[in-house]
Amino acid sequence: MDHCSHVFFSQYMLEALFSRGAIVKDYLLTDVKSRDIFVKLICDKYREHSKVVLEVMERLLVEVDERLDIQSPSRIFTRIYEQVANV
Numbered sequence: 001m002d003h004c005s006h007v008f009f010s011q012y013m014l015e016a017l018f019s020r021g022a023i024v025k026d027y028l029l030t031d032v033k034s035r036d037i038f039v040k041l042i043c044d045k046y047r048e049h050s051k052v053v054l055e056v057m058e059r060l061l062v063e064v065d066e067r068l069d070i071q072s073p074s075r076i077f078t079r080i081y082e083q084v085a086n087v
Helices: 008-018 022-028 032-048 050-066 073-085
Strands: none
Touching (some): 008 050, 032 050
C-alpha cells in the first residue's frame, strides 16, 4: 500500500474490499505481485481522476457482493473504470 498510503480513501476502500472474504483474498493476498499491481492501478488512476475512482470502487464492491465467483479484481476495476470514464 506504499503507492498511495497517504490517501485515506485507498486504505478505506481496499480494507472494504478485503473484508469481502476469501473470494477477494484469494486474488489479492496469495500473490504479492498481483496485490501490488492492483493497488498501483487504483492509486495511479486516483491521481488522474479521483472522483471516477471513487465511483468505480463503490461499483466494484457492489459487484463483489452480488457475485459468488469473481474475476480478478484488477480486471473488474479496469472494466468498470472504462465504463465510468467514458460516460
